[in-house]
Amino acid sequence: MERRAVKDFGSLPITESSMAMPETSARTRIQEKNISTILDAALEVFSGAGFRGATLDQIARAASLSKPNLLYYFKSKEAIHRALLSELLDTWLAPLRTLDSGGEPVEEIVRYVMRKLDMARELPRESRLFANEIVQGAPHILDIIEGPLKTLVDEKASLIRKWATEGRIAEVDPYHLIFSIWATTQHYADFDTQVRGILRPERDQHFDDAATFLTHLYRTALTPD
Amino acid sequence: MERRAVKDFGSLPITESSMAMPETSARTRIQEKNISTILDAALEVFSGAGFRGATLDQIARAASLSKPNLLYYFKSKEAIHRALLSELLDTWLAPLRTLDSGGEPVEEIVRYVMRKLDMARELPRESRLFANEIVQGAPHILDIIEGPLKTLVDEKASLIRKWATEGRIAEVDPYHLIFSIWATTQHYADFDTQVRGILRPERDQHFDDAATFLTHLYRTALTPD
């Protein structure tokens, strides 16, 4: 039930509101611990079964808490799910935010790819949580996709397009470049079962191979003629 | 409830066994029609909600049949799901099978990418069905992944590796090349909601843009120096 150790993708702001407790003043030590335990257990279960497929009993068992006790901290199954998603969205989009106009464009993008690949390795459950959500039509975060996410992507797409018109990278569609980066990197988390079934990798060697391949793929495709 | 019109990815062999009917002799006209209707409805529901998220009532409603009538044709929810998966697996892997040693290697691979992208456009429900299954650990098809699928991929990977050693394509890891092709193309089906939320495409214009981008991506990365 340990919170997975990770490199460091920034602190995760715990920002859920829909709790069922008195909700006065600040967090108790017990609240702090239990809420964090619940969210970790929920991540484990939701990411492996989707919203509908997950049950409160499973989450309760994974958290070693009773079901009514879960509902003491979160007023419904949906509330837990919502809290998880909003807690993780910032972490998830952080790498894209750091894509900066300073530095050499091709290397900047390759660095972004590596960062995303690292996240697929370190935070596969988070990746699968979003994958489940979006494959099923993103019923809980559609507004975020069409709002803040679209804004962020539009912004970075302009930057990439500027690089292209300046001749600093090849002429490519920035949106589809971003989509392909998301797809190729998150694939190693979301389709982990398939990748492992086919490669049968020792330790996690295949992530290094993936890094080599993706570096080649994007460097050659982005380097101006 | 109409079976989606598609280009032509080969006929779909209806090969489910676990039916609940008398099962003597050949199919009745009624059986033919109802089984096909049920599978189409099930595809719609399973692909949008996953196995656990789908309910027999939803499938029954989508098929305009009563729930007990579903269970007259298939003996359980699992049986429907199994029938769907095995019916679609061949279709799904057909493009990879056609990857042939004849012809110009780079163009052969680019053609494969286009074929997969076409499938993402024409058969998004099928793509999502598999995505749901694999994201959740492939509980129903793990043996197929580790068996026939692995064999097929191993085979095609050797072919690609041969091309590389012959200097006819760039030196790339063939397995990760295949994974990246799967990822980038299926992304447009599996993450359709996200893609549309960000691009807000008119008609399906974005598929053509994706084709252009992916052609560039793989052509530059695979063309030998």
Place this chain on the structure above:
DNA sequence: AGAGAGTTTGACCAATTGGTCAGGATCACG
């Protein structure tokens, strides 16, 4: 037309699921 196979359904069931609630246990703090 009539018989038998094939098809359909309403009523029903047990298990699971999300959620409630009254009361008891425990903690923080003066």
Place this chain on the structure above:
DNA sequence: CGTGATCCTGACCAATTGGTCAAACTCTCT
């Protein structure tokens, strides 16, 4: 130490879900 706030639980509930079954309906073929 006591008391009020916080924390926890067993028992319970209504709705949903996968699945059964006997009876009724309909099709096909002679």
